[in-house]
Amino acid sequence: MAAPLQDAAPLQLHTVEVDQPLAAVNRLLAGLHLALAAAAIAHRGVHDILLAADLVLLFLWLLSQAPMLRPVSRAAFPGRLSRPALLAVDVMVVTADPDKEPAAKVMNTVISAMALDYPGGRLTVYLSDDAGSPLTLLAARKAYAFASVWVPFCRKYGVQCPCPERFFAGSDQLDGGGGVDHDRELAGDKIRVKNMYETFRKGIEEATKDAALSGSCTRAARQDHDAHVEIIADKQDSNSDGDEDAMPSLGYVSREKRPAWAHHFKAGALNVLVSSSIADRSELQHLRVSSLMSNAPYVLVLDCDMYCNTRSSAMEAMCFHLDSRRRRADDLAFVQFPQMFHNLSGNDIYANELRSIFSTRWKGLDGLRGPILSGTGFCLRRDAVYGARPSSSQGPFSSMEVGELKTRFGHSNGHLVSLRRTAGSTTGVLPQDATLVASCEYEMGTRWGEEVGFLYQSVVEDYFTGYRQLYCRGWTSVYCYPAPSRPAPFLGSVPTNLNDVLVQNKRWMSGMLAVGLSRHCPLGSALAVSLPQSMGFAYYAFMALYAFPVLCYATVPQLSFFRGGATSFPVASSLWFTAVFVSSLLQHLIEVSVAKRRLAVRTWWNEQRFWALNAVTGQLFACLSVALDLVGAGGQAVNFDLTSKASDHGELYRDGVFDFAGCSTVLLPATTLCLLNNAALVGGIWKMVIGGGRGDTVSVELFLLCYVAALSYPLLQGMVLRRDPARVPAWITAMSVGMAATLLSLFG
Ligand SMILES: O=c1ccn([C@@H]2O[C@H](COP(=O)(O)OP(=O)(O)O[C@H]3O[C@H](CO)[C@@H](O)[C@H](O)[C@H]3O)[C@@H](O)[C@H]2O)c(=O)[nH]1
């Protein structure tokens, strides 16, 4: 006889599988490479700076292998979740600059989040606007009005992509299987909603042109404004819909900013959201009686350009968070989704896809204790980021003295009450607390940014918070990468000109190197988080050090070849060097091929080229600015330069042509080294021809110089051959010529 239903074991909410064949291949390749590299270093013979370069390369390579040893993949089954058991989620969207982050795009992200497949009464979307722009606030009100049509439409027809811009541009197949009447209704609804979207979009476009709106948000005003917190909801809309069908609430939060106060960039904005999102609940209570009031135990963080591309991600995250059958169910801090991008070029010359991170290494780190927190597209347990430990997570702050709570979290009574509240219960918070917690002074004398919330010490707040605040306290995480047949859960935009890409990389690299060189160096926490995990973290902390070996390999062999003197590669070492070189290229090629079935060789070449370029630009400048900071001469050296999302379609980037327009000094070392390499190549060969051959002792150098020439060809082209406006700026070319000539005359 069949067992009664209630006795059946609960259905599995997710699965995890170790990719054993890949793990075996990775381990084999790593073993081989390690043996070759050790032999090459042992046979080096010459003890010069290239030996130091090799040792740094070997160190970074070792760190980079830890996340390759145990790749896993996961699947989630949101259909098996019990909807009444779902816990509340607060979605947090952050924006900071109405010029670089156009309102229409930000609102698409907001609307897509409101349309996630989740009970509306348990979903609240907060928009943090660091600029305090009246345009953004107006756009948010309009977005709410449009969402009150869009969200029911998505629910009714099971729309897959909840981002309206994307939906109307694409080919989402809606459920037309309900008969003629249903089809007719669907077609009619689609046209009606599309027209409303057009009106909404045009309304925002017009508002953008309105001088009164944009004029009031000057550069100075963005850094100097009051706090403004507003719950955007239509009064008539606060009907008594069921919790499932209710409209999600939308909150607008612009924290106070003053020039004299450090505002800690995105981490500061998130901390205000985390605390104000609790205080605001009292207002919600008045406005939306039908909502289930909760101290949302989970937060989903989204950058303003990262719209939801499927509706299921919040549910998928809950498959992990709410699974009581997990081996250690209570230590899961966050579910990370990959960053994927909607405007990637087929020929991704800037390696914008971040393949190594999101398609390769995060899957490997997931096989250890979880991927690195990646800034956007993650669903996090609120108490974890408050600084609780997993073991004490059942009411972690309930036993703390009020005085102690105030020193940690600040003086908002509403916030303190919320800390002691269990999820799902209501609060009677004073509405003015919302602006209190968004004020500059609120965090003064508290532990926010140091022990509580997102941490301030690094501009790469995601990396540092995940590692220090979560992993070091014993939390774990999972990586939720979509199956090949499934659409991307979130899609963002990548920068489409070289300068933006390099400046972004400089920020990431300097933020991570600053962590690596601080007392929080990940290698020091091997005991807390396991050795392979700490190596995985340390790889990113020290990645900027690639600048040193690449700089060496772009100058020493060049100068010695040009001189035609003693080679840096004696015969005994040249064979080993070649073997290591080939093995590293092969390892990279296999890594790319596993991640990408199509066009792997092109991706491999683009990544090789960008790696070398980034090492002597973004990474080199990161090393310099961190060094300046360390000796106290940095000032504002490490800053959060916002990436522009205003131009989606860089035509040159799409066509695989480097866009050098607006390049700053960050490019200078690269162009100088490119010229040096080519001059050395020509000069060296010329000397060989007139002076007679030097046989095979120079063959490694000749090969290296040719490889560098091939890698840096777009730079040469940009300086010498191109005439279009996006070529390398003339002043950079002129300075590079001067510097390369100086180097050759001094050392050549
Ligand atoms: O003072 C600030 C600065 C930035 N942001 C927001 O932070 C987000 C990320 O900024 P962006 O310029 O897009 O930086 P990216 O380099 O593209 O972001 C990556 O790197 C950041 C760390 O440097 C992470 O926070 C991001 O999640 C990650 O996608 C954007 O929505 C910004 O509006 C703020 O809210 N306030």
Ligand SMILES: [Mn+2]
């Ligand atoms: Mn971004």
